[in-house]
Amino acid sequence: MKNTTRLALACCAAFLAQVGISSYLPAVPVIAQSLLAAEDYVALALAVYLMGMALPMLLWGSLGERFGRKPVLLAALAIYASASAAIPSAFNVESFLSLRLIQGLGAGGVAVMARVLVRDSFSGALLARGLSWLGMTFVIALGIGQFMGSLLQVAFGWKAIFYGLAISAVTLIAVLQSVVFPSAKKADSPDSAWRIYTTIVRHPPFLHAALAGGLGYGVIIAFNTCAPLILQGRFEWSAAQYGWLGWPISGAYLAGALMVNRFVARMGRLTMMSWGVGLALTGAALMLLGSVFASGIALLLWLPYCLAIFGQSMSYPISLSLANDQSPVGGSYAIALSGFMHQLMAALIGGVASLLVSQQAWPLAFLCVALAGGAFICAASCRTDQNALRKISSI
Template identity: 75%
Template sequence: MKNTLLILACCATFLAQAGLSSYLPAVPAIAHALLAAEDTVTPALAVYLVGMALPMLLWGSLGERFGRKPVMVAALAVYALASAAIPSAFNVESFLSLRLIQGLGAGGVSVMARVLIRDSFSGALLAKGLSWLGMTFVVALGIGQFVGSVAQAALGWEAIFYGLAIGAIGLIVLLCREPFPERVSTDSSVSAWSIYARLVRHPPFLHPVLVGGFGYGVIIAFNTCAPLILQGSFGWSATQYGWLGWPISTAYLVGAMMVNRFVARAGRVSMLVWGVALLLMSTTVMLLGSVFASGIAALLWLPYCLAVLGQSMSYPISLSLANDDSPVGGAYAMALSGFIHQFMAALIGGVASLLVTQQAWPLTLLCLTLAGSACVCVTRCKADQNALRKISSI
């Protein structure tokens, strides 16, 4: 049963994140089809993230009240309908509106995928389970980007969104055939919002969530600005940009596998520190390269791959620490952590869209700022963990 739930959760995560990245190589083609400038289509990523973030707390509450399966199916249905409708967009406004709706469904899919893992594992095993979601995340982020470029070249950009719709429908069929419990018990005497407020005021939950959010922001910022930088300033084609998904995928996969193999031996806090340190070092190299050697594309994308490796190490660990140290069980902690991450990502994506230019230094400066913020939160996490150990030893 646990293995089946893990597979379903990974499939759901793939769809949610594929909606984030698979269309990126087609941004110029979408802008051309909508008779719009490229920079008017660029906010589609931030809009999708806003859509993911807005209903996450509601999805979590619904998951507690009605059960995991019906809520997951409902979210997938919204995602599939929006994905199928996007190719019919007739202007930028309708395209962005449908992306928002697609994000609404993706938010529920993402939350319930993590909740399924949270229901099945705890401690180091929870970090391992979340690392599998991390591996799926990068397959969608990197290889999905490559597949999107191939689909666009062969069938047009519309095929990307039709493919996402078909994938969501297929997963709905699989979910309906899987006999796991459809309802969970919940204490209806306590409002969901008071539970969420309690979680936000709990530092051992909040600090690791922020670590994951700032690292996630580095990936969002790069995905927002990189298409124009690499396809504009460096003259890459959509296919060449799609190929970049392979080294990105490899980096994330290596980091997730390191967590899966070594977290129980090395300890979660130690691996969290290593991951964030690598993130900081890599973004520093990105900034220096963009300032002193701006004509070398490798000094932008290669250290970014190392930053992705660091984030792939720190992200599942930060989620596992936050949820294990949560004062509230069930779907609430995972839903709130997902909401915070997507809200941060939407804000960061919005800021990055304002920095869109063929010059790389504004992007790299933003990435370094985010990595530095993650380092500050890591120091607070270590202090929280030390305090918890002292309390437990009394």
């Protein structure tokens, strides 16, 4: 299978996994009314989904090594499709959250296999470029998925959102049936996989790069957890108005991903990542200033967020490629481990953000500043790691 075909399939899979995060967000108030639940309880569906994505990621990675990419991807898609189709039948908020967890379990396998397919195809700066294409897919899922979710809700009700996800997953399964994947090397035993993961996570160059990406990703998760209730509550936006916000968010992320795709080989990965985390921190700081000194202006919340998104879209694919290249063990393990770390961090951050849900924006903005600041520190550590490695190699 050609690298371009593999990349296209990876982007489709990544889109499906990530659209589960954003497509239902405009419908949160309506879902809460339908299930007779508090809005902040329904908002936990994002953290639950992310926890479901995180929990089995290491297992998905080892299964991909043992049984091959295609069978594992098909199994993950089947779980995702089944849960998506069942969610509209949820009779209370507890069953809704339980099905979201199962949906996340499938999405985790889909996301891991998407990254593994790209990792199988590219390395170095080309890997950063390939991952930037996944980044573009990611933002389309966050932005356009949010917009399409609002349209489906307005036209057919919130249940149509999840039926749409199920139909999309089944369609991708049908397409994959006719595609031949390259054979993968099998791991020796399940026990060896856990020793490999332990070896990788103890390696500082991998850890710092993975943490930089995960903390920046947390900015997106925190905003998606709190923003629907802030903008549709305090600012009285409609679901359709909130859906339209997906377009500037998509544009910002797409611009950053295109920057990586075009300039990473020329500028170098570390330099571009430093610029990215710096812009993310600047955007988060402007969000905080706006929420404190001009809390009645919605523009000063979402526009700086777009700047943070632009920076994160530059730094995230580079952090993934650095983590993979700095891993002491090859194969899909580093990609699976970084994905596990990012989704686990996202779930925890989403849980914390759900506790901060209110019609005031400053708690969200403060959390975003803390996360972006942590990503900035980790990115600086990546440069230190690289300098240390160069000194060792020159001896």
